[in-house]
Amino acid sequence: MERSGRVGLATIAGEWGRIGVLGFGGPPAHILLLRRLCVERRGWLTPDEFEDGIAATNLLPGPASTQLAILTAWRLRGTPGALVGGFCFIAPGLLLILALSVLFLAGDPPLWVLGAAAGAGAAVPAVAVQAATSLVPGSLTRAGRGRAARARWTGYALAGAAAAVLTGPWLVLVVVASGLTEAAVRARPRPRDPGPDRDRDRNPGPGPGPDRNPGRERPGRDRRVSLPVAAVLPALGGLGALAWVAFKVGALSYGGGFVIIPLMQEDAVGRHHWMTDGQFLNAVALGQVTPGPVVHTVAVVGYAAAGIGGGLLAAAVAFTPSFLFVILGGRHFDRLRADRRVQDFLTGAGPAVIGAIAGSAVPLATALGYGWQWVVLAAALLWLAVARRGVVPALLAAGAAGVLAVAAGLPPA
Numbered sequence: 001m002e003r004s005g006r007v008g009l010a011t012i013a014g015e016w017g018r019i020g021v022l023g024f025g026g027p028p029a030h031i032l033l034l035r036r037l038c039v040e041r042r043g044w045l046t047p048d049e050f051e052d053g054i055a056a057t058n059l060l061p062g063p064a065s066t067q068l069a070i071l072t073a074w075r076l077r078g079t080p081g082a083l084v085g086g087f088c089f090i091a092p093g094l095l096l097i098l099a100l101s102v103l104f105l106a107g108d109p110p111l112w113v114l115g116a117a118a119g120a121g122a123a124v125p126a127v128a129v130q131a132a133t134s135l136v137p138g139s140l141t142r143a144g145r146g147r148a149a150r151a152r153w154t155g156y157a158l159a160g161a162a163a164a165v166l167t168g169p170w171l172v173l174v175v176v177a178s179g180l181t182e183a184a185v186r187a188r189p190r191p192r193d194p195g196p197d198r199d200r201d202r203n204p205g206p207g208p209g210p211d212r213n214p215g216r217e218r219p220g221r222d223r224r225v226s227l228p229v230a231a232v233l234p235a236l237g238g239l240g241a242l243a244w245v246a247f248k249v250g251a252l253s254y255g256g257g258f259v260i261i262p263l264m265q266e267d268a269v270g271r272h273h274w275m276t277d278g279q280f281l282n283a284v285a286l287g288q289v290t291p292g293p294v295v296h297t298v299a300v301v302g303y304a305a306a307g308i309g310g311g312l313l314a315a316a317v318a319f320t321p322s323f324l325f326v327i328l329g330g331r332h333f334d335r336l337r338a339d340r341r342v343q344d345f346l347t348g349a350g351p352a353v354i355g356a357i358a359g360s361a362v363p364l365a366t367a368l369g370y371g372w373q374w375v376v377l378a379a380a381l382l383w384l385a386v387a388r389r390g391v392v393p394a395l396l397a398a399g400a401a402g403v404l405a406v407a408a409g410l411p412p413a
Helices: 007-021 027-041 045-056 064-104 111-143 148-167 168-187 219-236 239-251 256-271 279-291 294-338 340-359 359-364 372-387 391-407
Strands: none
Touching: 007 027, 007 064, 027 045, 027 064, 045 064, 045 294, 064 111, 064 279, 064 294, 111 148, 111 256, 111 340, 111 359, 111 372, 111 391, 148 168, 148 340, 148 359, 168 256, 168 340, 168 372, 239 256, 239 294, 256 279, 256 294, 256 340, 256 359, 279 294, 279 359, 279 391, 340 359, 372 391
16 A cells, blocks of 8 residues: 655655665665665565565566665655655666766777776676576476476477577567467366376465566556557667667566566667677676666667667666556556466566576677687686676676786787
8 A cells, every 4th residue: 555654755865865876786685775774774664565565566577676666665655755766766876877888888998998898798698697597496486397387488488598599679579478378378277186296386476586577467468569669669760769679678578687688689789780799798797787777788778879868768768667567556566466367477478588588698698709708708607607606796807807808918909
């Protein structure tokens, strides 16, 4: 239920802005900081209310931790709180990543900047692999232990991987189709089977992983809405095409921050030529090492396309759906979570997202242009996928390795 008058807007601005400044490390860090503030320090929300908020926002497309920040502020002061809290959470990282974009995408950047960018970019494919593998257990649990369910899960994952490698910007259609297929399969009448290995997971509650993130309350609705938009906005060219890319990131990206990479790469590099492959790798790395949501990466793409104005436009288009989902739909989140059709849709969409995230590592790796970058990539894979250590230290170390490489005379020196 929406609450009003409990907390001043100035307090929300200060506290959510502080989290926006300190929120390095992606969604886990954001959730931890929000919980410490709202539950442990201030007592504004009960633990159950906060956990329900996590579950509800993970049912939405787009950046879940940003939506959680907006939702918690909405619960304290309604729509004004959501607008103030969300803006203050987003703004620090957005301003920082735009400033870094000016430096890293300059026409003639300093040599050390080129080295740092090439080093950090070399680690990005490893980040994609780590992000995908970490989501597999929860998604498999959700699918169930039956052979047919596991076979469908594998098929959806392979379709998502192939789409990320081959289709780029149309990946969202594969994700939606996977979700609709699974929902249709699970809607068919079945013989009663009380055994533990039946396909349907009778627990509709959200499990861990990206497959908790649906489109809207009715999955089919996204397909009907997105196709006309897909036909019109890209045809406009320029800012219209940029707005379409940002819209896909904010309103049609299932599975958290990293799935935005295959949604953007083909448009930004191959179709519109706003960036080179190396610059796109830099954009992804900047989105990982700056505070706030990884979706800030879209602002770098916007900057490459149309300068500061393009970066601000891309960010505005990408984050607006998150505000609308919370402000217009917050009262309906509990009903959305309980809808079995939505849960079945997510069971199919989830593995397609995981496959897409893993598949994005292929074009990212093929964009590497120097031999020493493959050494950095191998080290990053060991650090992230084998040792299971943090992403931000890996990217910072890879950037430092790039600086050392160019200092030693290796390209791009």
